[in-house]
Amino acid sequence: MEIQRQTKRGFILVSIMLAMFMAAIEGTIIATAMPNIVAELGGFSLFSWVFSVFLLAQAVTIPLYGKFADIYGRKPVFTIGIIIFIIGSFLCGFAKTMQTLILFRLVQGLGAGAIQSIAMTIVGDIYSLKERAKVQGYISSVWGFASIFGPALGAFFVQYIHWAWVFWVNIPIGIFAALGIVVFLKEDIQMQPHEIDYLGSIYIFISISVLMIVLIQAGTVWKWLSPQVLSMFVAFGVGITLFIFQEKIASEPIIKLELWRDPAILISNIATLTTGIVLIGISSFLPTYVQGVMNQSALIAGFSLGVMSIGWLISAALAGKFVLKYGFRKIALWGGIWIVSGSIFFVNIMPNRGWVWGAIGSFLIGIGMGFTRTVFIVAIQDSVGWEDRGVATASNMFMNILGNTIGAALLGGILNMRLLSYFKSISAGQYSLDLNVVNTLLDETKRSQLPQELIQQITTGLSLSLKNVFWGVLFFSVVSLFLIFLLPQHKVES
Structure with a gap:
């Protein structure tokens, strides 16, 4: 199979960027809206599942999808x-409980698996190596661009319309992206018999699911050395x-080892x-800190993220140019140093330092x-031929999402475990404190009805x-x- 010459690369790139924007904005827009969603639907103890189940799928x-492509x-x-x-x-926009929202997020995730990896693969198909380094920078910039508008748009929806629109905004974007690919991408496909490694997919699904359950539930619902946790670790292994x-x-494995x-x-x-893991730790929990601890609006929380x-946006555009001159490792090291520097800010965050610190x-x-993400994808695609580019690109997308999945579960489990331990260590008078008391804290109306002393204890x-x-992020x-x-x-x- 090869991409035909009449493919209009400009239109294809725009369609890819629309699809990537849809996937990118989904993370930031929901992170900003989640405190409000929790306030309406309840279920703060299920907070991590909204992210984790999407990422798992x-x-x-x-x-x-990489193999199918x-x-x-x-x-x-x-x-x-x-x-x-x-x-x-x-469907997510019509969820009435946290459980149904989690179910519909699973459906969303089943579709999202095709967007990122195949979008990057198409870019690798239609652009030369020298062009690809720059274009990958543009693609990475879409994530930055989405992050500018995602939090602000999410804050606007939850404050002035309804949180359901953080999901429904994807519909027109997705339609235009799909139409662009259908109309303008021309492929010469030579069908040959292939074997799909479904058994491998089942094994990895079970393994990640078990690990995710352990990371979220251990320390809160189950003790770390309980039979449930130990048996699940065995199942994961x-x-x-x-x-x-x-x-x-496997004759055609889903991941070519x-x-x-x-x-x-x-x-x-x-x-x-x-x-x-670092990325999901900040995007999932910074808005909760700004709104729940600093008592700022969703708009401020969205802006801080x-x-x-x-x-x-700046570094991705520069990385596409610098990687050609300085090579992979030097540019990635610049990025790694910046990531550590930003993480140090977060371990020193305090309510009195304000949202600007975050x-x-x-x-x-x-x-x-x-810097780092642009280097990683270009380095991987530069290391394989066309016939393996789809699988190689998908492996990188898989590791990214696996990191997000582990991060959401692990860091969410740390949050629940530490918060539950704190509530057990204090006396709240007539109030019985559990994880779901945070639902009240994130609802402005209910929060105003709580005694100031209790609000202080919860925050x-x-x-x-x-x-x-x-600290886990660092x-x-x-x-x-x-x-x-x-x-x-x-x-x-x-």
Whole structure:
């Protein structure tokens, strides 16, 4: 299969950027709206599941979609993914409970798995290596651009219309993106018999699901050394072992393990996972800190997160140019240093320092993400031929989403465990404090009816718990920087 010459690259790129914008804005716009959604639907204890289940479905389907794209062509698989994502977005807006919202987010995630990986694959198909470095910078900039408007748009919807529109805004964007790909992308597909590694997909789905449940529930619902947790760790180990064995014997595995023998691919993918944990830690929990602890509006919370995009936008555009001159490792190191610097701001955040402190940390991390993520994807695509580019790109997207999934579950579990421990250690008089008391804190009307002393106790507990989350972010930032030091020094040939 090859892309035909009559493909109109400009229109294709616009369609890809629309689809990427839809996927990118989904993260930031929901993060800003989540405190308001929790206030209306309740279920703060299920907070992490809204992110985790979406990411789980995305992580599991990314390798499959990458394989489907190599077999059946980019166009049909990409279009089907957008359609599923639109259906999920439509349903999310009608959710009446946190449980139904989580279910519809699962549907959304099943479609989202096709968008990121195949979009990047199409870019790799229609642009040369020299062009690709710059275009990948533009694609990465879409995430930054979405981060500017996502938080502000989410704040506008929840304050002046309804939170359902944070999901429904995807519908027109997705329709235009799908139409652009259907009309303008021309592929010459030579159908050949292939085998899909469904068994490998089942193993990885079970493994990640079990790990996610453990990270969220352990320490709150179950004790860490309880039979439930220990049995799930065993199940995770067995599932991963079976997955690796299956990928070695499968004729067409969903993840080609031999590609990971290349140091550039191995290090880029692992560092993508760790930076994915950092990214979800900030985007998921900073708005909650600004609204719940600092008692600021959704608009302010959105802006404090959105400034990450400004740094991302600038550095991603620069990375596309600098990587051609200075090589992969040097540019990625710049990014790693910025990420650690931003994370240090978050472990020193305090209510009296105001939301600007968090905004500065977001900006610094955004700079780092723009540099590192652009380098990772270009390095991976530069290491393989066309026939493996879909699988290789999908492997990087998979590791990114896997990092997001682990981060949402792990950091959400830390938040719940620390907050529950704090509530048990204090006396709240006539009030019985549990995790869902935060629902009241995030609802402005209900919050105003609480005694000031109780509000202070809850906000203190939330502040201390979120500080633990930010320490986790710093840890994975340092790990990411260490991994980048191991990235091979390689310059892209002109």
